[in-house]
Amino acid sequence: MSRRQRLRLVLVLGSLIAVGPLTIDMYLPALPSIVTDLSTTPAAVQLTLTGTLAGLALGQLLIGPVSDAVGRRVPLLAGVGLHVVASLLCVVAPGIGTLGVLRVLQGLGVAAAAVVATAVVRDLFAGAAFARLFSRLMLVMGAAPILAPTLGSAVLGWTNWRGVFVTLAAFGLLLIVVAAVGLPETLPAGRRRHDGIAGTGRVYRTLLRDRPFVGLVLVTGLAMAALFAYVSGSSFVLQDGYGLDEQEFGLAFGAGALGLIAATQLNVRLLRRYTPQRILVSSLSVGTAAGLLLIVLAVTGVGGLAGLLAALWVVLAASGLALPNAPALALSRHGEAAGTAAALLGAVQFGVGALAAPLVGVLGTGAVAMALVVAGGMVSALVVLVVVVRPARLAAVDPAVAVVAAH
Structure with a gap:
């Protein structure tokens, strides 16, 4: 793999890894305003965070074996597509119950990105090469939680909490394009379980x-x-x-x-x-x-x-x-x-x-x-x-x- 191809792979996989922390953390500054806007309680709003994490947990158990059986691209694109749809529905969520369910769906979609990014690195590299590439991706994982609440705060400076989910949907759409164009299938049919x-x-x-x-x-x-x-x-x-x-x-x-x-x-x-x-x-x-x-x-x-x-x-x-x-x-x-x-x-x-x-x-x-x-x-x-x-x-x-x- 050439240096240019490796750089492109890092950028694509880094984007996949970043969507998880952004989805979890970007709306954190808006939690108190969601309580007021939806006439609910802080405990109920915190359950929407739990829903995202639960979706991530369940999604990894499901998507990991699926990607080993059918390849990486199909589960990835389907998962990110689900994330986009759920994000857009969050924008118009009428109550806290609906928002909680949609956050679970967001988590399921994000799980596809997390699992596939790790699997792709495992498909292409081993040993020290694996370690070097994955270390770069972990820096993205570490930086994303820093940027997410700050980015969320910036979005809240010109819109309300629903605008945060518009931003997440837009990022998901961009991610679909990037993955479709820049990420080839890395698991040949002969290696599938x-x-x-x-x-x-x-x-x-x-x-x-x-x-x-x-x-x-x-x-x-x-x-x-x-x-x-x-x-x-x-x-x-x-x-x-x-x-x-x-x-x-x-x-x-x-x-x-x-x-x-x-x-x-x-x-x-x-x-x-x-x-x-x-x-x-x-x-x-x-x-x-x-x-x-x-x-x-x-x-x-x-x-x-x-x-x-x-x-x-x-x-x-x-x-x-x-x-x-x-x-x-x-x-x-x-x-x-x-x-x-x-x-x-x-x-x-x-x-x-x-x-x-x-x-x-x-x-x-x-x-x-x-x-x-x-x-x-x-x-x-x-x-x-x-x-x-x-x-x-x-x-x-x-x-x-x-x-x-x-x-």
Whole structure:
């Protein structure tokens, strides 16, 4: 593959990966205004975020095997098309129930982009080449959450929350054109799987019988739950509780995401000296301590907004170290079924994460509710790692997998 072809592939796949974080995060600054406009409650609005994550989780389980059977392009174009239709319907959603259902459909469509992008890299590259290309794509994954709320805030500067979904629909349409023109089929007919539902079920059963794998998957999901507790609760805490406007919230949210990205890049250097197991234990320990401190600061009010944000950003940085290494250790155990293992990992990651949003809503919209769920996710992840996974007993991870995870 020439340098020009590789660059085009990175741009196309980067666009596919970006649509997920944009769909999840772009409307976050508008959550309080959606509560008012649709005459609903913060908990109900947070469930629309849960719907997107649930769609992502279910979609990965379904689309992964389908793309292995029929190729990459058809599921991709169909999924992004579903995302576009759901986004346009969100624009005219009359109530919170309809909006919640449509967000699930958006998540299903986004899942196609996430699964296919990963599968295409796996189809075309292996070893160090795989690691290098995937690391570039992970930078896109890290930058998109920073840009999404800020872009959402910019859109809200000239329109209302419905305009955010117009923007998402327009991006989806552009993505269909880009994928149709710039992404050829990468899975030849001779390499497609034809063992049907029964064969896929057998692979899933094998994965679920592997205790360390299941534990690492749960660790990833619980760490993601802590992250999404922040994602779902921060707009209410920072805007309603501390008086930030939509633009100021976008900057604060972006600063936290920047810390997460910095941690993922620090992980590259740390992996040269330490094992993924050691980094994972250390990061979850720091994240747990910061989460418990977050509860104290939220209850007492000591340190004000600055103290709250500082503790949150430490949790995010710890997540930036934990989230790459837990999947790397999990996937290194099942190279013979990497695609299905990745689909299961992604499903649990977003499925468990999806539970955080309504839990924050049930507990309330204040800083204490968000802090309890954030800290609960980190504490639970550390307990599962120590009790279920027992990281000291894990075999060394493949260096190529570790490099991919680090980015």
